[in-house]
Amino acid sequence: MRRAATSLALVDELERCEIESMADRMTAIQERTGNPEGVEIAKVGGVTCFYSQTMPWPAFNTVKGLRNEGEAELAAIVDFYRERERKPQFELVPGLADPLLMRRLSGLGFGQTGFHATLYADLSEAFEESNAPGSIYIRELDEDEYTLYGTLHCRGSGLPDNGIAPVAANNRVLHGRAGWKLYLALWEDEPAGVGVMRSDGRSAVFTFAATLPEHRGKGIHRELLLHRMRQAKLQGCRFAVSQCAFQSQSHRNMEQTGMRIGYVRASWGEL
Incomplete structure (x- = not known):
């Protein structure tokens, strides 16, 4: 195409x-x-x-x-x-x-x-279908699972455990907020990763995803991407958008699902 x-x-x-x-x-x-x-x-x-x-x-x-x-x-x-x-x-x-x-x-x-x-992915185009092993299951996060979310967020992104409580609190406020969905990925019924999406009906932004170190290399991050792409398309979105470090594993996973570079921005800070 x-x-x-x-x-x-x-x-x-x-x-x-x-x-x-x-x-x-x-x-x-x-x-x-x-x-x-x-x-x-x-x-x-x-x-x-x-x-x-x-x-x-x-x-x-x-x-x-x-x-x-x-x-x-x-x-x-x-x-x-x-x-x-x-x-x-x-x-x-x-x-x-x-x-x-x-x-x-x-x-x-x-x-x-x-x-x-x-x-970004143009959701009007065909994108890769899931071929994940049956060991991976993705569902929406329940309201009483935000301590679990904080644990997966911190340990999956390298933050210390003393960040679990504030991360949980700062994401709990998104539960039920218009446009926001938080997803839990399980590997053989064991919590393994999380992914977050915000949609406005025109476009969806994948704002965060993390996989526990012991569950990396199993396709979980890729499946979280594909799951959110499917959900965004069902909501009528035309685009899915995400950010990552250039040429990181996340970058490679995104391109494997059909996403492509929209731009590479420059970060400027005080020297």
């Missing part, structure tokens, strides 16, 4: 999906009683700035939607984070940010720190 070339309009749409998904997730965490993670979401023009007081990692303190902002807008964004004593991550999407923006960021003390890939 001949595939259409990626366009700037598609790149813009994929980024929009990711921004809306992140904004909804951070809003859900912010709405926890007392906002214990200290979440703030600020808008500067068309740019969205995410911040968490207790979660210092770049994923929760990131600037999305950058285009060709002027010096005043960039200064306001930098001030937002410096007032909170946080170093932000800027995400620059190829084709949507020009060299002048990069020079302005460099002048403020920022430089490129990495790359990250955004992949």
Whole structure:
């Protein structure tokens, strides 16, 4: 089947999906009683700035939607984070940010720190069917299984066990929230992995997935991808979107299911 070339309009749409998904997730965490993670979401023009007081990692303190902002807008964004004593991550999407923006960021003390890939599947096209062994079973997570979710999330992604309780709390708020589905993967009835999806009826974003180290190499991550693709298609979505480290095992699994690169963004941080 001949595939259409990626366009700037598609790149813009994929980024929009990711921004809306992140904004909804951070809003859900912010709405926890007392906002214990200290979440703030600020808008500067068309740019969205995410911040968490207790979660210092770049994923929760990131600037999305950058285009060709002027010096005043960039200064306001930098001030937002410096007032909170946080170093932000800027995400620059190829084709949507020009060299002048990069020079302005460099002048403020920022430089490129990495790359990250955004992949997508056009669900109107045929995609690979599951041929998973009968040992793999995937179902939605039950409301009383969020401690289990936190355990799989942390141990599958290399986080320490003291993160289980906060991870459980920050994902429990997604249970029953419009558009969100969390899936549990079992290997021979033993919990082995998790996957998360947010859908708006037009597109679905696969926001997270992890497999326990002892269950890797069995096709679980791939099946979580295919399961979410099928569910997204049933919900009428045209696209499925996900992020991963470039050329990681997750990247290879995504391409094996028919997903392809939409763009590779540049991550910029304070040097």
